[in-house]
Amino acid sequence: MEGATKAMHMSGLEYLQAMSDGHIPIPPILHTLDFAVVSAERGRVIFSFVPQEFHYNPIGSVHGGVISAILDSAMGCSLHTLLPAGAGYTTLELKVNFLKAITIKSGELKAIGKIINSGSRTALVEAQLVDDSGKVYAHALSTCLILKHEKA
Template sequence: MERSKTIHWQDPAEGATKAKQKSGLDYLQAMNNGEIPLPPLLHTLDFSVESMTPGVAVFSFMPQEFHYNPIGSVHGGVITAILDSAMGCSLHTQLPAGTGYTTLELKVNFLKAVTIKTGRLRGTGKVIFSGGRTALTEAQLIDDNGMLYAHAVSTCLILQPK
């Protein structure tokens, strides 16, 4: 049986422009409150923003068939995307207006298969260290019972305004 999914989103350039005018935490909270459009990736992968606090970002998703790889489990790229989002946004919550970041390096450990039977998963990202030019972040993907499915670490480059 064929399935389908329809996705709607708003112009991502609008949000990107506003990102430069607010502190990272204010920007992400405005996005979470619906004042700024969510990035298309969240709609595409059906991720939700749960919370943004200084140094911590939490995303969640319910595994669906459209997340599957050819062997019947959630694709590692989907898991990596939610962990990368959580890690990057955890850093973004600590940045002043006009300062950006980009991922330099990302490592993910996949610890347990994810399927539609797994239930809702939360990716919680935290800043481990933030310096003048680089930052180290980590994230965990955990179910409602506290079971760990994946762990990631990332090194980010902090982009100072010119």
């Protein structure tokens, strides 16, 4: 909870850059799924992971939930980079297209999240999961609700 507490006093971009630089701890989900923050800039975030057997479903490929989780993380954090201190967001809708099977042979994959449109209350974001050659393994779209901090 240390990172979440500090997030309330930093802009979204400052928070993600501090996490990427190792100045504050990454969220527990990133440890659990072995995801890494590669970069964070205004409106664009990149996460990475190397598929491992613990990511597998019963039929021998990376579970769709793992793929959805990294894409959702990249999309949500791309929105977070635009938010002021004290503001947050939540996912309202998530759609994922699984385009190619992912296994340990796929190598490192990057989830590249970016803003399509950000309004005052909602945002439309997207992400692609790609390998080093640019081959797309999955694509996602999401609608997020922007949560403004209410002053007392």
